[in-house]
Amino acid sequence: MSLPTSPRHDEIVTVYSAASQLRQPLQLVRTMMQDAFAARWLAWRLLVRNLSARYRQALLGHAWGLLPPLLTTLVFVFLQDAGYFSVEKTPVPYGIFVLTGMTFWQVFADALQAPMRQVSQCQTMLTKVQFPREALIIAGAGEVLYSFAIRLLLLFVVVLWFDVPLASSLVYVPLGVCALLALGLALGLWLTPISILYQDVNHGLPFLVSLWMFATPVLYPAQASRGGSFFVRINPVTALLDTTRSWMLGGASPWSPNFFWIFGLVILALLCGWLLYRLALPVLIERMSG
Amino acid sequence: MTGPAALQVEHVSKKFCRSLKRSLWYGLQDLLAEVAAQDGSRGLHLRPAEFLALDDVSFQLQRGECLGLLGANGAGKSTLLKMLNGLVRPDAGRVEIHGRIRALIELGTGFSPVLTGRENIYINGAILGFSKKEIESKFDEIVEFAELADFIDTPVQSYSTGMQVRLAMAVAAHMQAEFLLVDEVLAVGDIAFRMKCFQHFLDLKNAGKTIVVVSHNMVDIHRVCDRVIVLDRGKKIYDGAVASGIAAYEELLSKRGSLTDQRSADAPASIERVELFDEDGKPCSDFNTGENLTAAVTIRSQRKIANARLIVHVLTPSLGLLGAFASPHKGFRFDVEPGTTVVHFSIRKLPLLVGSYSLRLYLYGPDIKDFYHEVSQAALFKIVGPPVDAFGYGVCHTIHFDHKWEIAEPSPGRESALTQGHYNGL
Numbered sequence: 001m002s003l004p005t006s007p008r009h010d011e012i013v014t015v016y017s018a019a020s021q022l023r024q025p026l027q028l029v030r031t032m033m034q035d036a037f038a039a040r041w042l043a044w045r046l047l048v049r050n051l052s053a054r055y056r057q058a059l060l061g062h063a064w065g066l067l068p069p070l071l072t073t074l075v076f077v078f079l080q081d082a083g084y085f086s087v088e089k090t091p092v093p094y095g096i097f098v099l100t101g102m103t104f105w106q107v108f109a110d111a112l113q114a115p116m117r118q119v120s121q122c123q124t125m126l127t128k129v130q131f132p133r134e135a136l137i138i139a140g141a142g143e144v145l146y147s148f149a150i151r152l153l154l155l156f157v158v159v160l161w162f163d164v165p166l167a168s169s170l171v172y173v174p175l176g177v178c179a180l181l182a183l184g185l186a187l188g189l190w191l192t193p194i195s196i197l198y199q200d201v202n203h204g205l206p207f208l209v210s211l212w213m214f215a216t217p218v219l220y221p222a223q224a225s226r227g228g229s230f231f232v233r234i235n236p237v238t239a240l241l242d243t244t245r246s247w248m249l250g251g252a253s254p255w256s257p258n259f260f261w262i263f264g265l266v267i268l269a270l271l272c273g274w275l276l277y278r279l280a281l282p283v284l285i286e287r288m289s290g
Numbered sequence: 291m292t293g294p295a296a297l298q299v300e301h302v303s304k305k306f307c308r309s310l311k312r313s314l315w316y317g318l319q320d321l322l323a324e325v326a327a328q329d330g331s332r333g334l335h336l337r338p339a340e341f342l343a344l345d346d347v348s349f350q351l352q353r354g355e356c357l358g359l360l361g362a363n364g365a366g367k368s369t370l371l372k373m374l375n376g377l378v379r380p381d382a383g384r385v386e387i388h389g390r391i392r393a394l395i396e397l398g399t400g401f402s403p404v405l406t407g408r409e410n411i412y413i414n415g416a417i418l419g420f421s422k423k424e425i426e427s428k429f430d431e432i433v434e435f436a437e438l439a440d441f442i443d444t445p446v447q448s449y450s451t452g453m454q455v456r457l458a459m460a461v462a463a464h465m466q467a468e469f470l471l472v473d474e475v476l477a478v479g480d481i482a483f484r485m486k487c488f489q490h491f492l493d494l495k496n497a498g499k500t501i502v503v504v505s506h507n508m509v510d511i512h513r514v515c516d517r518v519i520v521l522d523r524g525k526k527i528y529d530g531a532v533a534s535g536i537a538a539y540e541e542l543l544s545k546r547g548s549l550t551d552q553r554s555a556d557a558p559a560s561i562e563r564v565e566l567f568d569e570d571g572k573p574c575s576d577f578n579t580g581e582n583l584t585a586a587v588t589i590r591s592q593r594k595i596a597n598a599r600l601i602v603h604v605l606t607p608s609l610g611l612l613g614a615f616a617s618p619h620k621g622f623r624f625d626v627e628p629g630t631t632v633v634h635f636s637i638r639k640l641p642l643l644v645g646s647y648s649l650r651l652y653l654y655g656p657d658i659k660d661f662y663h664e665v666s667q668a669a670l671f672k673i674v675g676p677p678v679d680a681f682g683y684g685v686c687h688t689i690h691f692d693h694k695w696e697i698a699e700p701s702p703g704r705e706s707a708l709t710q711g712h713y714n715g716l
Contacts, residue, residue, distance in 0.1 A: 017384045018381050045413050045416040049400070130375050280321050284321065
C-alpha cells in the first residue's frame with residue numbers, strides 16, 4: 001500500500017505582481033471559474049444571514065417584501081379608477097396587469113442595485129478578508145430571487161382570486177425572469193467599481209430607477225407607447241419585461257423577436273461586468289475605508 | 291527541509307496617497323490602466339501627494355518559519371500583510387506564495403448580532419474559507435474552545451464583549467492552512483484565554499505551519515517568532531534574530547522619541563558629546579546583561595564652574611524613565627575648566643535585559659537653579675544577550691533582578707503558629 005508522499009506537485013502557488021491581471025487571461029478566467037464555484041457555500045451562508053438578520057426582528061417578517069409592488073399597484077389602480085389618467089385597454093384587469101408588471105420590474109430594479117448594496121455593506125469584510133468576491137454577487141442575486149418568489153406567490157393568489165386565465169406560455173416565464181435578473185446584475189456590476197470610488201452613484205441610483213420605471217411599460221401596455229417615447233423603445237427592459245408578462249398573461253407582444261438577441265447581449269454584458277468587477281476590486285480596495 | 295521557500299517577496303513597493311480626493315481620482319486611473327492591461331512598469335512613478343508605504347522590500351520565508359513584523363504605526367506592516375493576503379496588489383515587485391494562505395486580520399467578520407452563536411460560527415467560518423464539511427467537523431471543537439456551550443443558541447447581541455471575542459477567536463483559531471497571517475489579534479480575552487490562544491498557536495507552529503505575526507507586544511513576538519523583520523517608513527531595516535530585532539525596533543522608537551536639546555539662555559557650559567565604551571575601553575554600543583558600561587561626557591565651557599553636577603537618566607522606549615543618578619550621590623565633585631572637560635562615569639553590572647536603552651544627561655551648576663543643558667538621547671545602547679525567555683521558564687522584560695530561591699525549612703514552631711493564626715482568623 002502506498003501513501004502519497006509528495007503533495008508538492010498539486011500545491012497551490014499564488015503570485016501577485018504589478019502587471020494587470022488581463023496580461024494572463026487564461027489564468028484569470030481559470031481563477032474566476034474556480035472562485036465562482038468555491039463561492040457557493042459562502043454565498044448561501046451570506047444569503048441566509050442577510051435574510052434572517054433583516055426579518056428576524058420584524059413582526060411581519062418576510063411579508064415586508066410584498067409592500068413595494070402592492071402599494072404601487074394600489075396607488076395606480078386608484079388613480080386610474082378615479083380618472084386622473086387613463087391607459088389603453090389592457091388584456092387583463094388593470095390591477096393585475098400592473099401587479100404583474102411590478103413583480104417583474106422589481107426583479108430588474110433589485111438586481112440593478114444588488115451588487116452595489118452588497119459591496120458597500122461588506123466594505124470591512126472586503127478590506128480585511130480574502131474570500132471569493134463572487135459570493136457577494138451570488139448572494140445578492142439570491143436575495144433578488146427570494147423577494148421575487150414571495151411576490152410571485154402574492155401574484156398567484158390575486159390571479160386565482162380574480163379568476164384570470166393564465167396563458168400556457170407560462171412555462172417560459174422563468175427564462176424571462178433570468179433575463180431581467182441578468183440585465184440588472186450586468187448593469188449593476190458595470191456601475192459597482194465607480195460606486196466604490198464615488199458615492200454619487202449610490203445617491204443617484206434610486207432616482208434613476210424610479211425614472212426608468214416610467215420609461216418601461218410597467219404601468220401601461222407596450223403598444224400604448226408606439227410612436228411615443230423614444231426612451232421606451234431604446235430601453236432594453238421593455239422587450240424583456242413585456243415579453244415575460246405576455247408569456248404569463250397572454251396577449252400579443254410585438255417585441256417578442258427582440259427578446260432573444262437582447263438576452264444574448266445581456267449575457268455578454270453580464271460576463272463583461274463580472275470581468276470588470278474582478279479586475280476592479282484589487283485595485284479599488286486600497287481606496288476603500290475599512 | 292528543501293524545496294521552494296513558502297514565501298518569496300521580491301522588491302515589493304506600494305504607493306499610498308495622502309489626499310482623499312486625489313486618491314479616488316488615482317483609483318479611477320488605476321482602474322482604467324488595469325482594464326487596458328497595463329504591464330506594471332509605471333508602478334514606481336509617484337504622482338502628486340503620493341508616497342511609498344512599502345519601499346523595495348524583499349525577503350524569503352521557509353516552511354515552518356514564524357516571522358514577526360515590527361515597526362511603528364504607519365511603517366507598512368499592515369500593508370505588507372494585506373499584500374501577502376492578496377487584498378492589495380504590489381505597485382512594483384512580485385510576491386510568490388506556496389501553499390494555502392489564510393489571514394487572521396480581523397476577528398468576527400460577518401457576525402450578525404441578531405443571529406445565534408451557532409449561526410455566526412457558520413457565517414464567520416464560511417467567510418474565513420472553511421468548507422461546509424470543515425465547519426461541521428470542527429463545530430464542537432470551536433464551541434469547546436470558546437467555552438460557550440451553554441450559550442451557543444443565544445443571539446450574539448446578548449453576549450458580553452469577552453464572549454464575542456472568544457467565539458470569534460475560536461473560529462479563527464481553527465482555520466486550516468499551511469500559511470497563516472496574524473495581525474494584532476493574539477492579545478484578546480482574559481489571561482487564561484490568552485494563554486490558551488498562545489498554546490494553540492505554538493501547537494500550530496510546532497505542526498510546521500508557516501506564520502507571519504504583526505504585534506506591538508514584544509512579549510508576544512518573543513514567544514512565537516523565530517525571526518523578525520523591522521520596517522521603518524516602508525523600508526526593511528532589519529532582518530534576523532528576534533532579540534536583536536526587538537532591540538533594533540526599540541532603538542528606532544528611541545530615535546523617534548522627542549529629541550530635546552535645551553539649554554538656558556545664559557548657560558556658560560554645555561554637553562558636547564557622550565561616548566560609550568566597554569570594559570576594555572573600546573567604543574561600544576552593544577552590551578550583555580551584567581557587563582560594565584563606561585561613558586565619557588565631554589563638556590565645553592566658557593569659564594570655570596566649581597562643583598558642577600551631571601545627572602543621568604536611563605530610559606527605554608516602552609516604559610520611559612527607568613531610573614536616574616546624579617554625580618554628587620557617590621560623593622564625586624568636579625570643576626569644569628574653560629575649554630573642554632571630560633568626565634567619565636560607569637554603570638556596573640548592567641541590571642538590564644535584552645532591549646534598547648537611551649541615556650538622557652543634564653548639566654547643572656552647584657545650585658538647584660543653575661540649569662545649563664539637557665540632552666535627550668545623549669547616547670543609545672542595546673543589550674543583546676543573554677537571550678530572554680517569555681514562556682515563564684527564564685527571565686524577561688526589562689530589569690534583571692538578582693534573585694535566589696530555596697525551599698523553606700519545615701519548622702514545627704512556625705507551622706503551629708500559622709495553624710493557630712488560621713483558626714483565629716475563623
